[in-house]
Amino acid sequence: MGHPNVPLSYKQARAHRDKRASSRLQLYTANENLNYALGAIRVLGVELVEDELKPHLNTVLANIKERQKGAAEQVVISGILPILALSLRSRGPLTLLTAKLVAELAKESVVRKGFGDAGLVTALLSVLTSSNEELLIYAAKTISHMSYDNPKQQELLLRRGAAPRLVAILLRFPDKQALEEVCLLALCNLSGMGVAEEAGMVWERGASVRPGECVFHGVAARTCGFASSATLLRVSQWGPGQYAVSIEDFQRCSSSFWNLHRNKRAHHWFPFFSLGSCSNMFKVMNFSTRNVPRTKSLKTRVFHTFL
Template identity: 75%
Template sequence: MGHPNVSLIYTYTEPQRKKHKPSRLEPYPQNDNLNNALGAIRVLGLELIEDELKPHMNTVLTIIKERNKGAAEQVVISGILPILALSLRTRGPLTVLTAKLVAELAKESVIRKGFGDAGLGPALLSVLTSPDQDVLLYAAIAISRMSYDSSKLQELLLRRGAVPRLVAILLRYPDKEALEEVCLQALCNVSGMGVAEEAGMVWERVSSLRPGESVYHGISPHTCGFASSVTLVCVSQWAPAQYSVKIEVFQRCSSSFWNLHGKKQRASWFPFSSLGSCSNLCKVIQFSTKKVPRTKSLRSRVFHTLL
């Protein structure tokens, strides 16, 4: 007896999964390209083959610039920071790109916290003697950013000779405005006289009556039209190839500030104080009534350095 034809149809419904936010260790979906690039750098990093590494480093640079969510955390857990330090110390064809990438990574606080353990401080200092101005520019930017809010990294960089290297660049390239500005900002941040990039500091070189002295004058825009932060950096030669560096930060109040408060005197200079609130504005007024000498500053650092 024959069997009737029977057709069996199976249906499958995929169970619904609970939605959850990716944990810190899970890559965000939009950062899959970043995850792949970081993995390739980690695998290929010890060989430092330019043709193979360059596209992956460019991918990381592009994504970090876009500030994609979770990208900084992926870089931290990827373990590529020591590889970038190795690339800098090797000073090969990837040095410019590596310095540019490290400078961009240094914008992220969660990443720059790992710079010290990864050896990026000494690695960046090692390329400050490079004849390539692009390398010098990006390395100085990275040093400025990594030391802005870290006393630990400031101490490390000072101990390893950051000041004489940065001063040497200032004296070697007096006509390179961009390089001059980043070196001056790096000097301020390494010395603990933090100058934030957001402050929009404008630098200019001013004449000095003292032989062998270079003076740089930096001004940040006025806060609410009332006051501006003023930074003076003086580099003085006191022996052949030996220099002292003096950094001072002042607060300057505009004439509109005094007019608003019924003052007849002209704009004056005062010891540094932040102008983040009304109470701090009062401190500036109190300083003015005491007639603090123009040369006095509550924030100043002096270094003696050998070039």
């Protein structure tokens, strides 16, 4: 057995150097391609010509999805965010691709800081009144990423009316599971619960006990099978065009785990769950809205929000 401190052979050292050089070359090539694409978007963006812009948008999307080193910073420096906002508002052939790109960019904190100044927030909110389900999915994902553990973005989006638009989508598309799930996740993040997309929250509709009420149950599994994060979200109609949303988040424990610890801590029981519930996590968001938008010409606002 060789000694761990024995130096690498000449061939091993050369192979190691070649591998590092190849990685640097690949990174350099990717950065060059990204820079060229960003420059082309900046020059051609005002015209929004699909054939010319589409390959460049795809190049930027691929770099951001692969988390290419420095890609997010290059996007910020390039100044293309206002062009992306213009593409979203245009509702043209590039809008869906732009929405996919913006959803990925929203995962990068260095990029999403500039969304407000670039007009992307208002553009996203206008997209939420679209009838295109795939477009709505990416817009809701963007809002979810923007508001995840970010109180400033939550406040901005709530003030601009993101919550009633998300509720309107739930009411307009009651049987579209993928769309429903991203809207529910976005509402949770707007409330400050910080539910990551990777958490794998599974949602299902529950039985409502009141007229005009929609109930959603969400569960995200924890490790070891002892507990999971359980969320109960209700959308209730108070009157014509007036709705309220309440969200509760708490720990749900297995019965055996609960029996083991029930004498060590206080607890509550929730009638919906057949398992014990630990109350160490509990948050509620309530707000009411009027004239829930069904077309992009309607304007709404959040009347009051309690967090």
